[in-house]
Amino acid sequence: MGKPTGFMEYERETAKAESPLERIHHFNEFHTPLSKEKQRQQAARCMACGVPFCQAGMMIGGMASGCPLNNLVPEWNDLLYNGCYEQAYARLMKTHCFPEFTSRVCPALCEKACTCNLNGDPVSTKENERTIIENAFATGW
Ligand code: SF4
Numbered sequence: 001m002g003k004p005t006g007f008m009e010y011e012r013e014t015a016k017a018e019s020p021l022e023r024i025h026h027f028n029e030f031h032t033p034l035s036k037e038k039q040r041q042q043a044a045r046c047m048a049c050g051v052p053f054c055q056a057g058m059m060i061g062g063m064a065s066g067c068p069l070n071n072l073v074p075e076w077n078d079l080l081y082n083g084c085y086e087q088a089y090a091r092l093m094k095t096h097c098f099p100e101f102t103s104r105v106c107p108a109l110c111e112k113a114c115t116c117n118l119n120g121d122p123v124s125t126k127e128n129e130r131t132i133i134e135n136a137f138a139t140g141w
């Protein structure tokens with residue numbers, strides 16, 4: 001766990017999105033991502049749960065819960081918080097080959113299963129994933 005008190009210090013914050021009526025006029029990115037520093041704070045909200053339901057990818061009562069790809073969510077949340085971007089990218093790629101898509105269009109079952117939901121808002125895992133992969137593209141990794 002990058003920061004043991006992160007989930008108590010930082011509120012969930014996500015990227016701003018253009019309204020649907022504006023975004024239908026183009027095919028460009030319509031999210032304004034958080035700054036790298038703010039996204040690191042969001043990663044700090046992850047508690048590295050002993051049983052990380054976010055990455056479980058299991059069927060419960062006929063419904064899928066947690067990331068179906070079993071992405072190593074708490075591990076790369078921790079690496080992102082600590083600024084270890086290349087290691088976070090390597091960890092993400094162990095289970096995933098198209099995070100540039102899922103970090104935009106996935107219904108984020110990881111977030112629905114996040115323990116932080118019990119007492120507040122889930123970790124913004126989907127956008128943390130996007131930061132890791134976009135940084136990897138930007139640096140040429
Ligand atoms: S957003 Fe990423 S980590 Fe979450 S369920 Fe989708 S693919 Fe898995």
Ligand code: SF4
Pocket residue numbers: 045046047048049052053054055073074077113114115116123125
């Ligand atoms: S369930 Fe939420 S808080 Fe727990 S390890 Fe997964 S992302 Fe982090």
